[in-house]
Amino acid sequence: MSSPFRVALLGFGTVGSAVARRLVETTGADGGALPKFHLTHVFDRRADEKRDAWHAAGLTWTTRIEDVLQSEADVVVEAIGGVQPAADWIRAALAAGKSVVTANKQVMARHGAALLTLAARQGRQLRFEAAVGGAMPIVRAIGDGLAGDRITRVVAILNGTTNAVFSRMEATGCSLEEALGDARARGYAEADPSADLDGSDARAKLAILCALAFGLRVDPSQIATRSSASIVADDFVRARARGGTIRQLAHAEYDRAASVLTAWVAPAFVTCHSFFGKTAGPQNAALITGAHSGETGIFGAGAGGGATAVAVMSDIVAIARDRSAIVPPPVLTSDFRVQIADLSAETSALSVETPELHVETSRLLEAV
Amino acid sequence: MSSPFRVALLGFGTVGSAVARRLVETTGADGGALPKFHLTHVFDRRADEKRDAWHAAGLTWTTRIEDVLQSEADVVVEAIGGVQPAADWIRAALAAGKSVVTANKQVMARHGAALLTLAARQGRQLRFEAAVGGAMPIVRAIGDGLAGDRITRVVAILNGTTNAVFSRMEATGCSLEEALGDARARGYAEADPSADLDGSDARAKLAILCALAFGLRVDPSQIATRSSASIVADDFVRARARGGTIRQLAHAEYDRAASVLTAWVAPAFVTCHSFFGKTAGPQNAALITGAHSGETGIFGAGAGGGATAVAVMSDIVAIARDRSAIVPPPVLTSDFRVQIADLSAETSALSVETPELHVETSRLLEAV
Numbered sequence: 242m243s244s245p246f247r248v249a250l251l252g253f254g255t256v257g258s259a260v261a262r263r264l265v266e267t268t269g270a271d272g273g274a275l276p277k278f279h280l281t282h283v284f285d286r287r288a289d290e291k292r293d294a295w296h297a298a299g300l301t302w303t304t305r306i307e308d309v310l311q312s313e314a315d316v317v318v319e320a321i322g323g324v325q326p327a328a329d330w331i332r333a334a335l336a337a338g339k340s341v342v343t344a345n346k347q348v349m350a351r352h353g354a355a356l357l358t359l360a361a362r363q364g365r366q367l368r369f370e371a372a373v374g375g376a377m378p379i380v381r382a383i384g385d386g387l388a389g390d391r392i393t394r395v396v397a398i399l400n401g402t403t404n405a406v407f408s409r410m411e412a413t414g415c416s417l418e419e420a421l422g423d424a425r426a427r428g429y430a431e432a433d434p435s436a437d438l439d440g441s442d443a444r445a446k447l448a449i450l451c452a453l454a455f456g457l458r459v460d461p462s463q464i465a466t467r468s469s470a471s472i473v474a475d476d477f478v479r480a481r482a483r484g485g486t487i488r489q490l491a492h493a494e495y496d497r498a499a500s501v502l503t504a505w506v507a508p509a510f511v512t513c514h515s516f517f518g519k520t521a522g523p524q525n526a527a528l529i530t531g532a533h534s535g536e537t538g539i540f541g542a543g544a545g546g547g548a549t550a551v552a553v554m555s556d557i558v559a560i561a562r563d564r565s566a567i568v569p570p571p572v573l574t575s576d577f578r579v580q581i582a583d584l585s586a587e588t589s590a591l592s593v594e595t596p597e598l599h600v601e602t603s604r605l606l607e608a609v
Numbered sequence: 610m611s612s613p614f615r616v617a618l619l620g621f622g623t624v625g626s627a628v629a630r631r632l633v634e635t636t637g638a639d640g641g642a643l644p645k646f647h648l649t650h651v652f653d654r655r656a657d658e659k660r661d662a663w664h665a666a667g668l669t670w671t672t673r674i675e676d677v678l679q680s681e682a683d684v685v686v687e688a689i690g691g692v693q694p695a696a697d698w699i700r701a702a703l704a705a706g707k708s709v710v711t712a713n714k715q716v717m718a719r720h721g722a723a724l725l726t727l728a729a730r731q732g733r734q735l736r737f738e739a740a741v742g743g744a745m746p747i748v749r750a751i752g753d754g755l756a757g758d759r760i761t762r763v764v765a766i767l768n769g770t771t772n773a774v775f776s777r778m779e780a781t782g783c784s785l786e787e788a789l790g791d792a793r794a795r796g797y798a799e800a801d802p803s804a805d806l807d808g809s810d811a812r813a814k815l816a817i818l819c820a821l822a823f824g825l826r827v828d829p830s831q832i833a834t835r836s837s838a839s840i841v842a843d844d845f846v847r848a849r850a851r852g853g854t855i856r857q858l859a860h861a862e863y864d865r866a867a868s869v870l871t872a873w874v875a876p877a878f879v880t881c882h883s884f885f886g887k888t889a890g891p892q893n894a895a896l897i898t899g900a901h902s903g904e905t906g907i908f909g910a911g912a913g914g915g916a917t918a919v920a921v922m923s924d925i926v927a928i929a930r931d932r933s934a935i936v937p938p939p940v941l942t943s944d945f946r947v948q949i950a951d952l953s954a955e956t957s958a959l960s961v962e963t964p965e966l967h968v969e970t971s972r973l974l975e976a977v
Contacts, residue, residue, distance in 0.1 A: 263757070263901070275756075275757070370754065375902075376755070376758070376899070376901075376902035376903070376905060377905060378749070378750050378753070378754020378755060378905070381746070381749050381750070381753055381754045382746050382749070382750065382754070382907075385746070385749055385753075385923060385927060386738065386746020386749045386750070386920075386923055387744070387746060387919065387923060388643075388922075388923045388926045388927065389631070389643070389918070389919045389920065389921065389922025389923035389924070389925065389926050390744070390919045390922070390923070514882055514887075519882075531744070531919065533631070533744075533915045533916070533918065533919050534743075534744035534909060534910050534915070534916050534919040535744070535909075535910045535916070536909070536910075537744060537745060537746070537907070537908070537909035537910070538906070538907065538908045538909065539750075539905070539906065539907045539908075540905070540906045540907075541902060541903075541904070541905035541906065542902050542903045542904075542905070547901045547902070548901070548902050548903070550757070550901065551755065551757045551758045551899065551901050551902040552754075552757065553757065554756075554757025554758070555753060555754055555755060555756045555757035555758070556757070557757065558756045558757050559753060559756065562935060562937045563934055563935040563937070565933070566931055566934050566935070567930060567931040567934070569930045569931070
């Protein structure tokens with residue numbers, strides 16, 4: 242890999258700036274593990290302010306998306322977030338012959354299949370490890386590593402912010418507001434954490450995993466969701482009295498014979514020593530059940546710019562290693578029925594306890 | 610993917626026969642998730658006996674390796690085990706223009722870099738997810754998913770047989786011999802489990818992970834190893850009195866600044882509620898530390914034909930999806946020093962406890 246691999250960046254926020262730093266500090270000398278990169282452009286609406294705070298050789302700051310689309314960049318990294326204009330810009334970058342790496346779960350949940358099809362038609366790659374699970378490589382685990390199995394269930398903690406808040410409440414007995422303040426101070430929560438707490442962040446990620454794991458075209462709005470915002474300190478006291486705690490879980494199970502999907506995101510009771518009960522701070526975790534492999538688990542850093550930047554960098558490396566690799570567009574079906582999970586029967590968060598999950602998680606990690 | 614993807618199989622033992630069954634039962638109709646395969650050849654020294662026990666349409670049984678090398682197969686699956694003749698046959702298959710999927714840790718640990726280089730030169734693929742960790746996709750997690758990080762440490766349970774034996778001893782108080790008998794009855798142990806117990810299986814796998822994680826050319830013989838065969842029921846009693854249990858751990862840590870590798874495989878004390886203490890039965894588990902991602906964990910089924918077949922199938926699917934994909938040969942250095950771990954100072958298995966590991970594992974999963 243003689244010439245540097247050219248990367249342009251959309252968005253210089255928490256994730257984008259972390260990616261920019263990694264790209265510039267990677268010199269290609271590190272035992273050949275990573276190639277040498279050239280960060281050619283940073284597009285940001287506030288480029289004029291931000292350019293003064295951070296410098297890199299040979300870098301053009303711009304507020305015009307056209308500058309990126311018409312550039313010589315091999316890869317465009319989309320780290321803007323939100324559905325629009327991010328989706329349009331990913332489409333435009335692919336149309337302009339770029340490969341794209343995105344951290345955008347909302348775009349991938351809603352437009353992923355169409356964008357992946359466009360990328361394949363263009364002979365380019367769209368990679369999205371960073372859209373789900375932060376540094377935890379769950380997109381590759383489900384999409385590649387377990388591609389040879391028939392996956393029947395995915396249960397996961399997919400929102401690092403809510404997990405940091407819940408484990409803080411559990412450890413200190415503080416209120417949700419206090420725990421949120423702590424998470425903000427540590428860089429794990431945005432100014433507005435409503436999408437984290439209400440479950441809309443996790444359900445977009447779960448919709449992506451349903452496409453990868455089951456081949457289903459799931460709109461995030463089809464996933465029953467109960468907000469975690471109403472959990473109070475006393476809920477943790479009650480959970481502890483039962484030997485457990487509370488986590489925001491994302492649950493998807495597909496009965497292929499009946500073509501029925503059960504999917505929900507909600508605060509749920511888990512036992513203290515279970516896999517999910519042990520997942521503390523801004524971590525993410527997932528338990529994947531396959532017909533032949535049984536249960537495979539994965540966990541890792543789920544929030545923060547540095548962790549998400551690892552996933553973005555891994556996708557950039559994959560493209561640099563094999564510029565003509567095929568990322569196959571998923572063959573998705575809409576021919577399934579969603580079984581509505583009843584998450585509103587009781588007001589207590591604990592009402593969503595699923596004994597089956599409880600039992601199986603216990604079986605896995607409490608066997609001894 | 611209109612025409613079936615042609616696969617030839619070397620070895621019809623536990624793994625090979627499980628792969629054969631999966632290939633034949635995969636009809637391509639399962640939502641397009643898997644392509645349709647054609648199992649063209651099964652090579653086995655005892656083909657004449659085995660052909661009567663299992664039938665598949667359009668399948669040629671053979672005892673001549675040339676039949677496979679000269680066939681139209683797109684992919685050759687090597688499931689023979691042992692270094693030779695497996696390494697020669699993988700080389701011959703690549704030279705004949707086939708891609709190869711192997712479950713062979715001994716070959717990949719000793720000849721992986723050279724074979725991957727040959728594959729790249731041939732424009733073919735050599736994939737080896739099944740060589741480490743059974744169904745647990747750790748090769749992709751380290752080689753792809755965390756490729757964007759700088760990995761500093763890997764600690765893992767890599768031998769499902771020994772783990773099944775140890776967790777049986779722990780749960781029932783039985784002897785190692787009795788636990789081995791139980792593992793054999795469940796299909797988790799070979800007639801001769803000496804390579805599992807003495808650590809030579811795990812250290813071959815650890816050498817592969819050192820190449821992927823650190824870019825180091827490590828010969829398995831460089832990895833200090835203490836056998837697990839001398840562990841007795843009483844060791845578990847003593848471990849329990851200290852709040853823990855015993856696991857065969859594989860540990861590799863690389864200090865890049867000093868170019869020093871510390872690597873060992875040995876029975877070690879772990880706390881009961883730690884990640885490794887909770888890993889029971891024939892499972893594998895790994896904790897990967899990255900400079901930017903912190904700790905990423907993964908676990909899954911580590912022994913048994915069905916689990917290993919999932920990893921083989923995933924590699925076949927990857928090749929079927931992208932027949933010209935590049936699996937980059939690793940750029941390995943031999944310019945490092947091995948720090949010899951002192952595993953023989955005391956006779957008790959418990960002497961290899963590493964407080965650092967103990968602490969860090971605890972920090973991760975006992976934080977709450």
